[in-house]
Amino acid sequence: MTLMNRPPYVSLLFKALAFIPRRRPADAAVFLSTHSFSAASGAPQSSFMAEYLVSSCGFDPDEAAKASKLLGRIESRHQPDSVLGFFKSHGFDNAQMKRVLSVNPRWLLLDVEKTLTPKFRALQDLGFSCSDITHLVISNNVIFRNKLQNVLSKIQFWQGTLGSNDLLVKVCKRNRWFLGYSIEKKIQPNIELLRDFGITDQKLSKILRYRPLLIAQKAETLKALISRAEGLGVARTSGMFLPTLNVLNGVSEKNFKAHLEFFKGFGWSEDDFLAAFRMAPSLVAFSLKSLQRKMEFLVNETRCAPSYLARRPRILSFSLEKRLIPRYRILTGLKSRGVHIGNLQMNTYMFYPEKKYLERFVIRHKEFPELIELYNVAPKNQTAL
Numbered sequence: 001m002t003l004m005n006r007p008p009y010v011s012l013l014f015k016a017l018a019f020i021p022r023r024r025p026a027d028a029a030v031f032l033s034t035h036s037f038s039a040a041s042g043a044p045q046s047s048f049m050a051e052y053l054v055s056s057c058g059f060d061p062d063e064a065a066k067a068s069k070l071l072g073r074i075e076s077r078h079q080p081d082s083v084l085g086f087f088k089s090h091g092f093d094n095a096q097m098k099r100v101l102s103v104n105p106r107w108l109l110l111d112v113e114k115t116l117t118p119k120f121r122a123l124q125d126l127g128f129s130c131s132d133i134t135h136l137v138i139s140n141n142v143i144f145r146n147k148l149q150n151v152l153s154k155i156q157f158w159q160g161t162l163g164s165n166d167l168l169v170k171v172c173k174r175n176r177w178f179l180g181y182s183i184e185k186k187i188q189p190n191i192e193l194l195r196d197f198g199i200t201d202q203k204l205s206k207i208l209r210y211r212p213l214l215i216a217q218k219a220e221t222l223k224a225l226i227s228r229a230e231g232l233g234v235a236r237t238s239g240m241f242l243p244t245l246n247v248l249n250g251v252s253e254k255n256f257k258a259h260l261e262f263f264k265g266f267g268w269s270e271d272d273f274l275a276a277f278r279m280a281p282s283l284v285a286f287s288l289k290s291l292q293r294k295m296e297f298l299v300n301e302t303r304c305a306p307s308y309l310a311r312r313p314r315i316l317s318f319s320l321e322k323r324l325i326p327r328y329r330i331l332t333g334l335k336s337r338g339v340h341i342g343n344l345q346m347n348t349y350m351f352y353p354e355k356k357y358l359e360r361f362v363i364r365h366k367e368f369p370e371l372i373e374l375y376n377v378a379p380k381n382q383t384a385l
Helices: 008-017 026-031 047-057 061-068 078-089 094-103 105-109 112-125 130-139 151-162 165-174 183-196 201-210 219-231 241-248 253-264 270-279 281-285 288-301 306-311 313-317 320-336 354-365 369-376
Strands: none
Touching (some): 047 061, 047 078, 047 094, 078 105, 094 130, 130 165, 151 165, 151 183, 151 201, 183 201, 183 219, 201 241, 219 241, 241 281, 253 270, 253 281, 270 306, 270 313, 281 313, 288 313, 288 320, 306 313, 320 354, 320 369, 354 369
């Protein structure tokens, strides 16, 4: 394959792996500089700040007493007020400020002009909105820790890899240490590990863009996940391999076994369960309570055989209230009113796109407004919450 003919996803991956931090602009350099604190930060404790944390930051007295020990003797409101004012001018509300200060009370000592202003400006220069910055600071406060001198280069790496600031913010909200992971010591070695296991560049590109947390963990954990997936019969070449890794990353062995025993209670064999899991890995990500309600409805009300569901496990990924119940009852309602809809299988009509289902079974039968109302009262969503 020539360089000129390289597919886009390969170019994206190579760009991410070959990333070299650019020379930082002045604002970025200040962003990574050592924090400037108020001179009061080294002074003895004062009850003034405990009272301030209660009255101005929403702390309860016990929280305030503990946090104030980190703040020293501050005799006026000027310093903490300037910090609160700065954050609020950048979109932080009272609840968000309390959340931030509960973890980092010493942020009240930060110098607005020397530390906060240039840091926020550097993030804005990278294209983040005030709302984005709020979420980044709340979810990944490592942004403001002076030990993470390469934070900007990490942000630029993930911007180029994920393709958008919105996706980066979403990932950071799911993992508060995401921007703390070393690109050189963790991310790139894990990428090479996956390559050694035969994962193609195309799949690596998908991991980087859509499941970055998979490679933001210890190499031993990643190896164990791969071995676990293969032990369950999911081949590395399978299109379900990455979804399986993603699911298993959040499901313990104990929880997996509990799901196996649950479905055995409905007559599934272990082979039935494993085959269903390989088709729909998310099966083990749902709570047993949710699955119990779905199975009871499908088996008892719709008279659907458990063996039918074992061969079509994706049906169990749908929301009971938002799809399974309303769609089934619309069809039974139409049949009871003499409407001929043929021998339509559940595996067909449950998977219809919303527009197609509405046109065929709801909009077409306006002579039955009570059925239309039955369908409209349930908010629609493809998958269960």
